[in-house]
Amino acid sequence: RKEVEQDPGPFNVPEGATVAFNCTYSNSASQSFFWYRQDCRKEPKLLMSVYSSGNEDGRFTAQLNRASQYISLLIRDSKLSDSATYLCVVNPDSNYQLIWGAGTKLIIKP
Amino acid sequence: SAVISQKPSRDICQRGTSLTIQCQVDSQVTMMFWYRQQPGQSLTLIATANQGSEATYESGFVIDKFPISRPNLTFSTLTVSNMSPEDSSIYLCSVETGLSTEAFFGQGTRLTVV
Numbered sequence: 001r002k003e004v005e006q007d008p009g010p011f012n013v014p015e016g017a018t019v020a021f022n023c024t025y026s027n028s029a030s031q032s033f034f035w036y037r038q039d040c041r042k043e044p045k046l047l048m049s050v051y052s053s054g055n056e057d058g059r060f061t062a063q064l065n066r067a068s069q070y071i072s073l074l075i076r077d078s079k080l081s082d083s084a085t086y087l088c089v090v091n092p093d094s095n096y097q098l099i100w101g102a103g104t105k106l107i108i109k110p
Numbered sequence: 111s112a113v114i115s116q117k118p119s120r121d122i123c124q125r126g127t128s129l130t131i132q133c134q135v136d137s138q139v140t141m142m143f144w145y146r147q148q149p150g151q152s153l154t155l156i157a158t159a160n161q162g163s164e165a166t167y168e169s170g171f172v173i174d175k176f177p178i179s180r181p182n183l184t185f186s187t188l189t190v191s192n193m194s195p196e197d198s199s200i201y202l203c204s205v206e207t208g209l210s211t212e213a214f215f216g217q218g219t220r221l222t223v224v
Contacts, residue, residue, distance in 0.1 A: 032211050043202060043215035044153070087152060091211050097143075098213055102152040 002102075003027065006088050009105035017078050021104050023071040023088030032091035033064055035073045037084045038103065044087055047073075075106075083108045112137055116203050116216025123193055123223050130189045131219045133203030138183035140208035144176070147200045147218075156201075159186040193223045 006023045013019045025033075033050035048055065050062040050071055061074040071090075075082055088101035113136040123129050133142065142159040157165040157178055165178035180186040190197050203216040 034212075036213075041220075043218050044213070045215070046212050049212075089213075097155065097158070098211075100153040 003092070003099045004088055004090050004101040006086075006101040006104050009085075009103070010107050011104065012107045012109060013078055014109050015078060015080055018074065018076045019078055019106060020075075021073045021086055021088070021106075023073075023101055025069050025071070025088075025090045025099075027090070027092045027099075028066075028069060030069075030090045030092045033062075033071050034089040034091075034098075035060075035062055035071075036087040036089055038087055039084045047086070078106075078108050080108050080110060082106060111212075112139055112205050112207055112214040114203060114205060114214055114216040116219060118219055119217060120220040121222070123221065125194050125223055127193055128189055128191045129193065129221060130187050131201055131203070133186045133188075133205075133216050135184045135205055137207070139205040140183075141206040142180060142186045143204040143206075143213075144178060144186070144188045145202040145204060147202060149199075153202065156188070159188075190221065193221075195223045197221065198223045 003026050035047045036044040037047045038044040048057050048062050050064045052064055054063040059076045063072045085103040085105045087103045090099045115134045117132045144156045145153040146156055147153050155168050156171045157167040159165050159178050159180040161180045175191055177189045201219045204213045
């Protein structure tokens with residue numbers, strides 16, 4: 001079983017729709033969780049951290065379920081500019097080494 | 111945050127040769143990492159670059175193939191040695207400042223081995 005698993009893509013979604021990504025992790029002792037965004041031919045950049053209580057940043061909502069070892073990202077009112085690959089990232093302990101999911105490619109269609 | 115300059119941005123190399131990739135950070139950082147990202151795949155950690163000591167390599171990666179230097183807290187190099195077409199990939203330098211666990215990346219080096 002992979003340490004971090006994400007929904008396979010690509011997701012083809014019409015502009016304005018709501019889209020949700022899921023991610024599961026294998027290490028129950030994992031400390032920190034993140035969603036990164038990677039545009040085509042660009043480096044990954046932090047989209048948002050994921051907190052235990054869930055957190056929202058504009059159109060983006062991230063949630064963490066420690067019992068099920070599950071992370072989600074919800075994008076509301078999707079824009080063409082949201083087209084990218086979304087990477088689920090887990091920090092399994094305090095040694096700064098991040099474990100990266102394979103990413104889910106999102107394509108927003110006009 | 112941290113601003114990272116990674117060079118070269120791309121290169122096409124002959125098999126059997128070596129390429130050294132440089133990563134320069136605008137501030138002193140605790141942790142520096144080198145990743146490989148093959149087309150359509152996620153990031154695979156090659157090694158953690160340790161300042162003043164040998165890098166810590168992940169399973170499947172060895173020092174002879176990917177020698178790494180880190181002479182100070184702002185600079186590191188990764189060499190891809192004796193290249194073969196299988197080494198064609200994007201190589202990314204990443205840092206964590208220690209103030210948070212956010213990872214910052216260089217722009218990547220797109221390597222093609224012919």
